[in-house]
Ligand code: SF4
């Protein structure tokens with residue numbers, strides 16, 4: 001196995017990774033939103049894993065969810081209903097969207113997971129909100145300690161911060177490989193690397209990253225030159241759609257995704273109180289769509305446009321994802337103002353209607369090529 | 373099909389639009405012309421504080437419902453869709469965004485232009501994103517009241533002191549922003565008065581709901597969905613108290629005389645979420661099949677006791693505990709109480725195409741009501757104001773089959 005396929009393998013084997021960890025007698029805790037302060041989970045000797053869906057049909061979840069609901073959360077719930085998440089000792093979410101809030105209730109009701117926790121993330125980042133989120137983090141820490149009987153000391157928190165920051169540094173290095181043309185790695189691989197960091201302890205991921213970064217030429221099909229595209233949207237737990245986009249002559253060189261750059265872009269600035277530093281980092285990071293500071297998200301995205309020499313933007317929204325669908329209009333305007341051609345797609349997690357998506361992307365690429 | 377005799381509807385709610393809603397919009401436009409500050413408010417924002425600040429509130433949600441009832445909503449939604457807003461977004465939001473474009477033929481001449489926008493996060497994601505759009509389009513400030521979502525913990529408790537504390541701190545900063553913008557100051561005694569009036573209104577409305585427990589029930593959903601207007605839009609007003617006193621008295625008398633909305637009441641229903649504002653006739657269809665809605669969650673969203681000596685804290689409790697802001701257990705408990713206390717035979721759970729808050733989780737409600745009370749529910753796919761999302765024939769057929777089933781189980785009991 002070469003080092004570039006290591007990450008994909010990790011994603012394919014995520015359940016085994018979790019089971020293995022569990023066999024060491026330590027808990028596995030699933031999280032669903034990039035505002036859950038993972039370092040705290042890590043510091044409690046647990047394995048934090050992001051809840052992903054899968055590519056199978058969602059027949060089980062369809063019995064409980066209306067058609068007009070987010071297909072990503074549907075797929076996640078379906079995985080759980082199939083018994084795939086039996087290894088979870090806990091499920092943690094945050095109030096980042098209506099869908100997630102309600103689906104939290106469904107997981108509670110329909111699965112056997114022993115512990116559930118809900119973190120309230122404020123929509124603003126300053127003043128009382130900052131204090132409140134810090135207190136939420138303190139309460140979360142207390143919950144973990146009480147539930148799993150493992151004290152979370154400042155030393156442990158500092159170790160967690162170090163492992164996470166190191167990971168973030170490496171991930172930014174990975175992203176930087178795409179600044180040149182053609183990029184040194186594909187968008188598919190870059191996002192797979194980020195995703196795989198969410199299913200394994202960070203120190204192990206760091207090791208894989210060191211290996212990968214030490215020999216970036218080690219890959220079967222290095223990317224060819226293509227249209228330099230930025231992808232903007234919410235979560236993406238697999239890279240099928242990115243692959244379609246790249247196969248149609250694009251290089252996905254940057255993103256504004258909850259599970260992409262917005263997951264790791266900022267480090268924890270560790271000062272005296274590690275928990276406070278963690279809370280600040282999460283609330284202060286490049287904001288997601290449910291945060292009120294839309295301008296800051298636009299700014300983050302535009303900085304990416306610049307840094308990665310982006311030529312076109314594709315907004316991909318999961319259907320029924322209200323926050324992002326509202327933002328799509330503003331983002332379209334912002335991209336256009338920056339001189340970028342924009343395509344807005346709504347899609348289902350299952351990639352139903354793929355043919356039509358493909359046709360639209362193809363037409364977009366041709367259109368841009370014709371203009372450029 | 374039995375024709376419902378209109379005379380059986382309460383007299384005070386008849387002509388509601390003409391007598392109360394239209395004048396409300398006229399007054400708001402006039403206030404704007406007179407230079408009074410107007411706020412666009414999203415429901416679950418504590419409107420009591422606006423009353424105390426002498427700000428005139430108008431409600432985009434109500435406006436969208438009104439457009440729907442006048443069959444003008446879809447055209448406005450389409451305008452928003454042309455601007456790139458997804459067809460799957462809340463039709464209230466699309467309708468109002470569409471109405472921002474200049475048009476000579478808007479119902480009520482449109483909403484009066486706002487001086488500011490306020491919303492809280494207690495109901496849905498849409499409020500904040502929608503008002504952000506309006507704020508950018510109209511270039512007016514938008515103040516968000518950021519409220520924590522309540523989930524039930526192991527001990528069945530949801531509300532904690534720290535939730536109230538955070539809510540109050542957020543509310544104070546919104547008040548401060550409004551004060552600064554308008555150069556006014558919130559008068560404590562006015563706030564207490566607004567809270568007291570709202571409490572009074574809410575109690576009266578509670579009495580009205582309680583009379584609907586009678587068999588036969590004196591009032592159905594159609595009138596409740598009109599009359600709730602005062603609870604939503606001006607709870608701190610003498611007008612609301614006057615109106616609800618009249619309605620309460622009328623219902624009291626009806627109940628004393630066992631005068632029901634239906635001559636032959638066979639099926640009593642509980643209705644969740646919104647009506648189809650573009651087709652309130654659906655309730656008449658139910659009536660024609662001898663079925664009547666005796667309670668609806670929508671009538672209870674804005675109910676809650678308030679304590680004038682602790683105005684902000686009690687507003688916090690009232691709005692935080694509204695079921696839209698809580699895990700589904702809260703709604704389940706509410707529905708179970710309705711079914712029990714109103715002696716309902718069945719439950720209608722309408723989803724709302726553009727609304728995740730009202731659509732996701734209905735299966736849990738259905739399951740819980742069946743388990744706890746052995747009462748059946750029917751989930752129907754509808755939308756509040758976009759009739760393109762409504763298959764009338766199909767929904768009516770399913771309702772009819774459901775009612776037949778209810779009648780059968782009733783007689784076999
Ligand atoms: S994709 Fe959108 S709707 Fe789905 S869970 Fe994420 S934020 Fe919520």
Ligand code: SF4
Pocket residue numbers: 433462463464465495496497498499724726727728729730756
């Ligand atoms: S219908 Fe639903 S999405 Fe629309 S404003 Fe009301 S609660 Fe929000």
